[in-house]
Amino acid sequence: MAAAKPADTSPAPGIQLYVHFPFCRSKCAYCALYSRTGDTESFRKEYSRAAASAIERAGFVPETVYFGGGTPAVSFPEIAAAPLAEMDISEFSMEINPSDFTPSLPDRLLACGVDRVSVGVQSFDDTVLSSMGRTHTAAQAEDAVRALRAAGFSNIGMDLIAGWPGMPRDAWRLTVEKAIALSPGHCSVYSLIRERGTPLDIRLSNAGARPDPGEALDRVAEAGAMLGKAGYERYEVSNWAKPGFKCRHNASVWDGADYLGIGAGAFSRMGGMRWRTAPDPEAFVKAVSRGAEPPRTEEESPDALEDAVSREIFALRTSAGLDVANAVRRRPVLKCVEGKWRDCLEYAVSRGLLAKTSSGAFAPTPRGFEVVDSILAGLV
């Protein structure tokens, strides 16, 4: 079913849409994202129909769309995507777990408008993949990337995890080399975070192992050097892209845009409000089918200053950097923190953590990328 294109119904330009599909075949050892296992096909279909209804009800044309999870590919994404079919969307991304790849998947995704795929590779080492609890092999990930490209996807991203405990340095280099050889437009390299209560956390606790964030940062730096040599630009702490392949959805969110999150556990920032849809798929389906708003948790309406700060500071995590004068022009309420921000940022420049760009923005140096969150903490 394709809804008619809404005519000029967008409440404001530049709203990003995220749809969360919280269903996985099994839980990965490191994952603390909201998702669950064991749902029936019929419930996953019902959930996708509810997501489609919620998209229709939202009543605007999003600038970008991102289907994430969980694993959207096992959740009938074409059902949820139907209302978007006639809309003029600048980028439509979907996450893919190589375990869920089937020969028909690329054509199904192309048919529903997906034009960018982000493949959760994580590692090209089968021993590491098994220890992570991933249910695919390195060869399956490679085959999925090749098949997606052969089917017509030119905008392909890959996710890797740096700093897996016990992963030999040579194996990490081989993983990055393999990723580069497959030539995705985009590569995300996430520093492993030991999230409390995950199987990884329990495993490390039982072994009396201490987290070593330095190890993960070293591996990220190593990957960054290799990606840089291969023509990728680091445009955010964890993200590298070839020219023309930055993720527009995430870039817009970091630039302070509004985003609407649809689905159980999804986060939203719209106007002066922030909220999380309750991580309860049954409640989401039930509410939407009654024509009601799904229940929310963590709802807040920050004051104008807090809202402006939260929308502007994430520029500091990007290579474009934080342009203080521009931020104040966009959001005059920031005038009262301008002096404090400049002092804090100039101090970071004096420590070699930030550098001024040609346009006068403060952007992280390679060392600064490693500690950018502590610089951010000084701005709030």
Ligand code: SF4
């Ligand atoms: S497939 Fe993705 S969302 Fe699901 S458990 Fe693994 S990392 Fe988490």
